[in-house]
Amino acid sequence: MKKTVNVVIAGLGGQGVIKASDILSEAAFRSGFEVKKSEIHGMSQRGGSVTSDVRFGPQVLSPMISLGEADFLVVLAPDQVEVNRGQLRAGGVLIAPDLIDPAKLSNRKSFNVALLGALSAHLEISEKKWRSAMHAVLPEKLHAANEQAFAAGRQVGLSNKLKS
Amino acid sequence: MSSTERQLLSGDNAIALGALHGGVALGTGYPGTPSTEILEYFSHIGGKGQWSPNEKVALEVGIGVAYGGARALVTMKHVGLNVAADPFFSAAHTGVVGALVVVSADDPGMASSQNEQDNRRYAVAAAVPMLEPSDSQEAYDFTLAAIEISERWKIPVLLRVTTRVCHTQAPVQPRAAVPPPQPHFEHDLRGRNLIPANARPAHRRLRQKLSEMAEWSETTPLNQIIPGSKKLGIITSGVCFMHAREAAPDASFLKLGFTHPLPLKKIAKFVRSVERCVVIEENDPYLADAIRAAGLKVESKPEMFRFGELNVDRVRRILAHDISPEPTRPPGKPPELCDGCGHHVVFQALKNLDCIVAGDIGCYALGVLPPYSAMDCCVCMGSSIPIGLGLRHVLPPAEAKRVVSVIGDSTFVHSGMTGLAEMIYNRPPTGHVVVILDNSTTAMTGHQEHPGTGRMLDHSATGKVIYENLGKTLGIEDVRVFPLGKDCAEFQKLLVEALASEKLVLIVARRLCILAAKSIREYENRDKCATCCTAQEVLVS
Numbered sequence: 001m002k003k004t005v006n007v008v009i010a011g012l013g014g015q016g017v018i019k020a021s022d023i024l025s026e027a028a029f030r031s032g033f034e035v036k037k038s039e040i041h042g043m044s045q046r047g048g049s050v051t052s053d054v055r056f057g058p059q060v061l062s063p064m065i066s067l068g069e070a071d072f073l074v075v076l077a078p079d080q081v082e083v084n085r086g087q088l089r090a091g092g093v094l095i096a097p098d099l100i101d102p103a104k105l106s107n108r109k110s111f112n113v114a115l116l117g118a119l120s121a122h123l124e125i126s127e128k129k130w131r132s133a134m135h136a137v138l139p140e141k142l143h144a145a146n147e148q149a150f151a152a153g154r155q156v157g158l159s160n161k162l163k164s
Numbered sequence: 165m166s167s168t169e170r171q172l173l174s175g176d177n178a179i180a181l182g183a184l185h186g187g188v189a190l191g192t193g194y195p196g197t198p199s200t201e202i203l204e205y206f207s208h209i210g211g212k213g214q215w216s217p218n219e220k221v222a223l224e225v226g227i228g229v230a231y232g233g234a235r236a237l238v239t240m241k242h243v244g245l246n247v248a249a250d251p252f253f254s255a256a257h258t259g260v261v262g263a264l265v266v267v268s269a270d271d272p273g274m275a276s277s278q279n280e281q282d283n284r285r286y287a288v289a290a291a292v293p294m295l296e297p298s299d300s301q302e303a304y305d306f307t308l309a310a311i312e313i314s315e316r317w318k319i320p321v322l323l324r325v326t327t328r329v330c331h332t333q334a335p336v337q338p339r340a341a342v343p344p345p346q347p348h349f350e351h352d353l354r355g356r357n358l359i360p361a362n363a364r365p366a367h368r369r370l371r372q373k374l375s376e377m378a379e380w381s382e383t384t385p386l387n388q389i390i391p392g393s394k395k396l397g398i399i400t401s402g403v404c405f406m407h408a409r410e411a412a413p414d415a416s417f418l419k420l421g422f423t424h425p426l427p428l429k430k431i432a433k434f435v436r437s438v439e440r441c442v443v444i445e446e447n448d449p450y451l452a453d454a455i456r457a458a459g460l461k462v463e464s465k466p467e468m469f470r471f472g473e474l475n476v477d478r479v480r481r482i483l484a485h486d487i488s489p490e491p492t493r494p495p496g497k498p499p500e501l502c503d504g505c506g507h508h509v510v511f512q513a514l515k516n517l518d519c520i521v522a523g524d525i526g527c528y529a530l531g532v533l534p535p536y537s538a539m540d541c542c543v544c545m546g547s548s549i550p551i552g553l554g555l556r557h558v559l560p561p562a563e564a565k566r567v568v569s570v571i572g573d574s575t576f577v578h579s580g581m582t583g584l585a586e587m588i589y590n591r592p593p594t595g596h597v598v599v600i601l602d603n604s605t606t607a608m609t610g611h612q613e614h615p616g617t618g619r620m621l622d623h624s625a626t627g628k629v630i631y632e633n634l635g636k637t638l639g640i641e642d643v644r645v646f647p648l649g650k651d652c653a654e655f656q657k658l659l660v661e662a663l664a665s666e667k668l669v670l671i672v673a674r675r676l677c678i679l680a681a682k683s684i685r686e687y688e689n690r691d692k693c694a695t696c697c698t699a700q701e702v703l704v705s
Contacts (some may be wrong), residue, residue, distance in 0.1 A: 012497060013499065022333075024171060025333055026172060034335065035172060035333070036332055036333065036334045037172075037332060038328055038330070038331060038333075040276075047499055047502065048497050048499030048500070049496025049497045049498075060334075061333070061406045061407070061409050062403075062410045062475060063299075063328055063332035063403070064475045065643065066476050067477065067493065068491075080496070080497070081222075082494070083493075083496050083497075086494070087492065102459070110485040148658070
C-alpha cells in the first residue's frame with residue numbers, strides 16, 4: 001500500500017462512531033501502518049452528528065480528511081448518509097447502514113463493528129489484526145458479540161465486493 | 165499503560181505520559197474541551213491528578229507545587245486561561261523553582277467553545293516561553309522539553325495545543341522516565357512577594373530571561389528548517405505544519421516548535437533564502453504580524469482563513485491565492501438535551517412563564533435551542549448570576565421580576581459563588597431568583613467530578629460543598645431544594661412563588677445526570693461499602 005487510505009466514519013452521538021474508529025486505527029497500527037485518527041468531541045455526546053477521520057499508510061501528515069477525499073465512508077445512521085456523502089472522493093466506497101440487518105446480530109449495539117466488518121473486505125488488514133484490535137479496545141465481556149458482528153459484516157462486505 | 169513501547173495516543177494522552185515520564189508531582193486543572201483527557205489519563209496511568217474548582221485555583225496550586233521545588237502540570241481550555249490570567253502573569257514575574265507547565269488547549273473553529281481566541285497572544289502578554297507541538301509525538305516530547313525549559317529559566321512555560329493535536333491519535337515513541345527533583349522549600353521573600361519594590365526588579369529579571377531565551381530559540385532543534393524548493397518557503401507551527409507539508413510537499417519549511425520568543429534571525433535567514441515565503445497559521449496572524457514587524461516580507465493568509473480550522477484543502481487555497489467561496493458541509497444533526505434529563509422540566513417552566521433567562525456554560529446551554537428557546541444569554545463561566553443581577557437593576561419592575569439566573573453545579577463551584585456574594589451585597593429591589601441545575605457532575609465535558617460531588621478526580625470520596633448550606637450561610641433569604649421529576653407543574657409553581665416573593669431565592673434543582681447516574685450510584689455504593697468495611701476491620705482489631 002503506497003498511498004494513504006482515508007476512512008470517514010459518521011453517525012450520531014452514542015452510536016459508537018468513536019469506538020469503531022478506535023478499533024480501525026488500532027488494527028491499522030498493529031498492521032505496521034502509520035495512523036492518525038481525528039474527531040471532534042464535545043457536543044457530540046448529546047445525540048448530535050459525529051464524524052471521525054482515520055488515515056493510515058506509510059506516512060500520514062494531516063489528521064483531517066478534506067471534503068471529497070475519503071476513500072471510504074462508513075455511516076451508522078440512515079439520516080447521516082446524505083449529510084456526509086460529500087466526504088467521498090469520486091469512485092470512493094460507501095458502507096451504508098442498510099448493508100447490515102441488525103436483527104442478525106447477537107447484540108444490536110455491535111452494529112458499528114458489523115459495519116467495520118463490511119469495510120474490512122476492502123482493506124489490507126488481516127482478520128487476526130482486526131481481532132487483536134477489538135480485544136485491545138473493547139472490554140472482554142463484549143468480545144464474543146463483536147466478533148460475531150464483525151464476521152457477519154465481513155461476509156456482506158466480501159459478497160458485495162464480488163458483485164461490484 | 166505507561167510503558168516505553170511505541171503506542172497510539174491522542175495528543176492529550178501524550179502530554180499526560182510526557183508529564184508522568186518528566187516527573188510531574190501534581191497535575192491540576194479544570195475540565196474543558198479539548199483539554200479534559202490530559203488529567204484523566206495522567207491519573208489513569210499513575211500520576212497524581214486533581215480537578216480544581218476553576219483554572220485560577222488550579223494554576224495557583226501549581227505555583228505552590230513549583231515553589232516547593234516539585235514539577236507541576238496545569239491544564240485548561242483556552243478560555244480557562246482567561247480565568248487563570250492573574251496568577252499566570254504574576255508567576256512569570258516571581259519565577260518558579262520546580263517546573264510549571266501550563267497547557268492551553270485552543271479550539272479553532274469552536275467545536276465546543278464560546279469564542280475562538282488565540283492564546284499564543286498570552287505568551288507575549290505574560291512574557292513566558294511557548295511551545296507548540298504538531299502531533300502526539302511532539303506533544304510528548306514538548307512536554308518534556310517544557311519541563312526542562314521551565315527549570316532552566318525558572319519560569320512558567322505555556323504549552324499551546326489545539327483541538328486537532330489534543331484529539332488526534334497518532335503513534336508515540338516514549339523515552340525512559342527522568343527522575344523527579346526532591347521537593348524542598350527555600351525562602352525568597354523579595355523574589356515572590358510582588359509588592360511594587362520587589363515587582364520592579366522582577367519585571368527586569370523577566371525581560372532578561374526572555375532575551376536569553378530569544379537567543380536560545382535561534383539554535384534549539386525545536387525550531388527546524390526542512391530544506392526544499394527555493395521557490396516556496398513556508399513558516400508554520402502546530403498542526404498547520406502537517407496540513408502545509410501535505411499541501412506543498414516540495415516547499416522549504418521553517419517549522420517552529422518554540423514560538424515565543426521567536427528566533428527572528430533564523431526566520432530572517434529563511435525568508436531571504438526563498439523566492440516566496442508564506443506563513444501558514446490558524447486563527448490570528450500571530451507569526452505573520454511578528455515577522456512583518458521585524459521588517460521581513462512574508463505573505464499571510466487572507467482574512468477569510470482566520471475563521472475556523474485549517475486543513476490541507478484550505479492551505480492549498482491560501483498558497484494559490486484562491487479566495488473563492490469554499491464548499492460547505494451540510495449541517496449535521498444538532499445536539500440536544502438527553503431524554504430523561506432533569507433540565508427539560510426547568511426549561512419548560514422557564515418557557516411557560518416567559519422568563520428572562522441569564523444562562524451559563526454547560527449542557528443546559530442547549531436550552532437555547534428549540535423546543536425551549538428559553539435562554540437569553542450564555543457568555544462565560546459563572547456569568548449567569550451577575551448578568552441576571554445587572555438586568556434586575558435596570559429593567560422596569562414588571563420585566564425585572566421575570567429575570568432568572570440558571571447555572572449548573574460544576575459551573576456554580578467554578579465561579580458562581582462570587583455572584584451569590586454580589587447578590588447579597590447589591591440586592592436588586594425586586595430580589596432575584598437563581599436556579600442551580602444540580603446533576604452532580606460536570607456533564608458537558610464527559611462527567612468529571614468537582615467539589616460539589618464529594619468525589620475526587622479518581623472518583624474516591626472527599627469533602628463536599630453543599631450549595632443549600634452555602635446559600636443559607638451567605639444570607640440568601642429563601643433557599644429551596646427541589647428534586648426534579650418528569651412533571652413540570654410543581655417546579656413551575658415553585659418558580660412562580662419565588663418570582664412573586666421579590667426575595668433573594670436560591671433553588672437547587674436536583675436530578676442526577678441521566679448518562680452519569682449509573683456510575684455515580686456505583687461510586688456511592690463503593691464508598692458506603694468502604695466505610696462499613698473499615699468500621700468492621702476496626703471492630704475486629
